[in-house]
Amino acid sequence: MRLGLVSFWLLLxxxxxxxxxxxxxxxxxEQSLWQDTVWEGTVLVDGILTVPPGVTLEIRPGTVVRFxxxxxxxDGIGEHELFIQGLLKAxxxxxxxxxxxxxxxxxxxxxxxxxxxxxxxxDNLLRHCLIEYAYRGFHAHFAGGxxxxxxxxxxxxxxxxxxxxxxxxxxxxxxxxxxMQFRNSxxxxxxxxVSGNHWGLRCVYSDLSMxxxxxxxxxxxxxxxxxxxxxxxxxxxADNRKGIYLQRSTxxxxxxxxxxxxxxxILLEDSDFVVEGNRISGNGRAxxxxxxxxxxxxxxxxxxxxxxxxxxxxxxxxxxxxxxxxTADLSGVDAWIRGGRKQPGAGLVDASRPLxxxxxxxxxxx
Numbered sequence: 014m015r016l017g018l019v020s021f022w023l024l025l026x027x028x029x030x031x032x033x034x035x036x037x038x039x040x041x042x043e044q045s046l047w048q049d050t051v052w053e054g055t056v057l058v059d060g061i062l063t064v065p066p067g068v069t070l071e072i073r074p075g076t077v078v079r080f081x082x083x084x085x086x087x088d089g090i091g092e093h094e095l096f097i098q099g100l101l102k103a104x105x106x107x108x109x110x111x112x113x114x115x116x117x118x119x120x121x122x123x124x125x126x127x128x129x130x131x132x133x134x135x136d137n138l139l140r141h142c143l144i145e146y147a148y149r150g151f152h153a154h155f156a157g158g159x160x161x162x163x164x165x166x167x168x169x170x171x172x173x174x175x176x177x178x179x180x181x182x183x184x185x186x187x188x189x190x191x192x193m194q195f196r197n198s199x200x201x202x203x204x205x206x207v208s209g210n211h212w213g214l215r216c217v218y219s220d221l222s223m224x225x226x227x228x229x230x231x232x233x234x235x236x237x238x239x240x241x242x243x244x245x246x247x248x249x250x251a252d253n254r255k256g257i258y259l260q261r262s263t264x265x266x267x268x269x270x271x272x273x274x275x276x277x278x279i280l281l282e283d284s285d286f287v288v289e290g291n292r293i294s295g296n297g298r299a300x301x302x303x304x305x306x307x308x309x310x311x312x313x314x315x316x317x318x319x320x321x322x323x324x325x326x327x328x329x330x331x332x333x334x335x336x337x338x339x340t341a342d343l344s345g346v347d348a349w350i351r352g353g354r355k356q357p358g359a360g361l362v363d364a365s366r367p368l369x370x371x372x373x374x375x376x377x378x379x
Contacts, residue, residue, distance in 0.1 A: 052076050057116060058093055059083075061126075066133075068099035074141070075109035079116035080125030090148045090169070091115075094126030097133050097156075105141035107162070115146040122190065123148040123169040130156035130177070139163055144171070150189075153177035153198075160184050171210070174198045181205050192231065195219055202226050207235070213253060216241055223248050228256075235274065238262045245269055250278075256296065259284045266291055268374050271300075278318065281306040288313060292374060299324040299351075303331050311335055314371045315349070323362060325352035330360040337368040 037055045045063040053073040059081045064070045072078070080093045095101075105111035115124045127149040130137055137158040143166075144150040150168040151160065154175045163184045165171035171186045172179075174195035182203040186192045192210035196217045206227045207213045213231035216238055223245045228235035235253035236245075243264040250256045256274035257266070265287040271278040271294075278296035279288065285307040292314040293300040300318040301310070305327030315322035316339030325331050331352065338346045343365075347354070352362040 046070060052078070055079065057081070058095065058125075059116075060093055061096055062094075063096040064099040064101065066098045070095075070097070070099070070101050072101075072103040072105075072111050074104065074106045074111065076105075077112045077114070079114055080147075081116045082120075082124045090123045091125040094147075095128050097128065097130045097137065099133065100135040101128070101130070101133075101137045101139070103139045103142055107141055110141045110143055110164075111139075112143045113145070113147070113150075114143070120146040122146055122167050127152040130154065130158055132156065144168065149173045153179060165189065170194060174200065186210065191215070207231065213237075227251075228253060234258050250274070255280060258282075259286065262286070265289065270374070272296065277302045280304070281308075284308070287311070290372060290374060292371075293322075294318060303327065305329050309333075312368070312372050313337070315339075316371065318349075321351045322349035323352070323364075325350075325359050325362050326356070328358065328360050331362045333362050333364045334366050335368055336364070337371045338364070341367045341369045343367070 037057045039057040040060060040062045042060040045065055046068050049069045051071045053076050056078045082091045083093050084091060103111050117124055124146050127147055128151050130153040133156045140161045142163045145167045147168045149170045150165045150172060152173045157178045160181045161183055165186050166188045168189045170191040171189040172193045176197045178199045180201045184205045186207045188209045191212045192207045193214045196219060198219045200219060201222045203224045208229045211232045213228050213235045217240055219241045221241060221243050225247045228250045229252050231253045234255045235250045235257060237258040239260040241262045243262060245266045246268055248269045250271045251273050253274050255276050256271045256278040258280045260282045261284060263285045267289045269291045271291060273295045275297040277298050278293045278300045280302045282304045283306060287308050289311045294314055294317045297319045299321045300315045301323050303325045310333040313336045315336050322338055323333055338349050340346060346364050346367050350362050350364055352359050
C-alpha cells in the first residue's frame with residue numbers, strides 16, 4: 014500500500030514537472046525585461062512588455078507569441094504589445110516560423126497593438142515570422158529594421174514607419190487594410206508581394222527603392238508616393254484600382270509591368286520621372302496620365318489600354334518619342350494620345366519616331 018502511494022506521488026511529481034516545463038511564459042500588466050532574454054515555446058503577453066535600451070530579446074524558431082485583447086477606450090483596437098527600445102532578434106526558419114498573433118479564440122484585425130520599435134536604431138531583425146491580427150504589425154519610429162521571409166496578414170496596418178530605415182526582402186504583405194504606410198523614411202523593398210490589401214503602399218517625404226516586387230489586387234492604389242523619391246525596377250503592378258500614383262515626386266521607373274489596373278496605370282502629378290522600358294498595357298483608362306510633370310518616356314510598350322495610351326492634362330509638353338503604341342503609323346499613334354492637339358490648354362505631346370515593334374523588357378517582371 015505504502016509502495017503504491019509512493020509510486021503515485023512520484024508519478025504526480027513527474028507530471029507536474031513535465032507540465033511546468035510545457036507551461037506558457039506569461040507577462041501581465043506593464044513590465045520590462047531588464048536583462049537579455051530568450052523566448053521559445055509559447056509566450057503570452059497580457060499587457061505592454063518593454064525591451065529597454067541595451068537589452069536584447071531573442072525569439073527562437075517555432076515560438077508562438079500571443080497577445081490578449083484589452084481596449085480601455087472602446088475604439089475596438091487592442092493595446093497590448095511589444096515595445097522595443099533595445100534590440101529584437103526574431104529569427105525563425107522556413108520549417109519553424111515564429112508567430113505573433115492574438116490570444117483570442119476568434120480574433121479580428123487590430124486586436125493587439127504592435128511590434129513597436131521606438132528609438133531603437135539597432136539592426137532589429139525579423140526572419141520567417143508570421144504577424145497577424147495586429148493594429149500595426151510592425152511599427153518603427155526613429156528605428157531600424159530588417160524583415161526577411163515574413164508574412165503579414167489580417168492586420169489593420171501591416172507595416173508603418175516614421176523617421177526610420179527599413180529593408181524588406183522576400184516578404185508577403187497580404188489581406189490587410191493598409192499594406193504599408195510610412196513617412197520621412199528610407200525603405201528598400203526586394204522580391205516582396207503586396208496584394209489583396211485595401212491600400213497597397215503609401216508614403217510621404219521618403220526615399221523608396223523597389224526591386225522585383227509584386228503589387229497586385231489592392232482595392233485602391235498599388236503604389237502611392239507624395240513628395241518622395243522612387244527607384245522602381247523590374248516590378249509587377251497589376252489589378253489594382255490605380256497602379257502607380259506619384260505626386261510631387263522624383264525618380265525613375267524602368268523595366269516594370271503595369272497592367273490591368275482598373276483606372277490609370279501610372280499617374281504623374283507635378284513630378285519629374287524617367288519612365289523607360291516598361292510594359293504599360295491593358296489598363297482600364299489611360300496607360301499614363303501626365304499632369305504638369307517633367308521627365309521623359311522612352312522605349313515603353315503603351316499599347317492596348319482602355320481609353321488612351323497617354324493623356325496630358327497639364328500645360329507642360331511631354332517628350333514621348335520612341336515608344337510602342339500598338340502601331341508605328343503616326344496617325345494611328347495620334348489616336349491613342351490626348352493632349353494639346355485635342356484638348357485646348359493642355360501641353361503638346363511629341364510622339365515622333367515610334368518604335369516599329371514592342372520592346373523587350375530588360376528585367377523579368379512577370
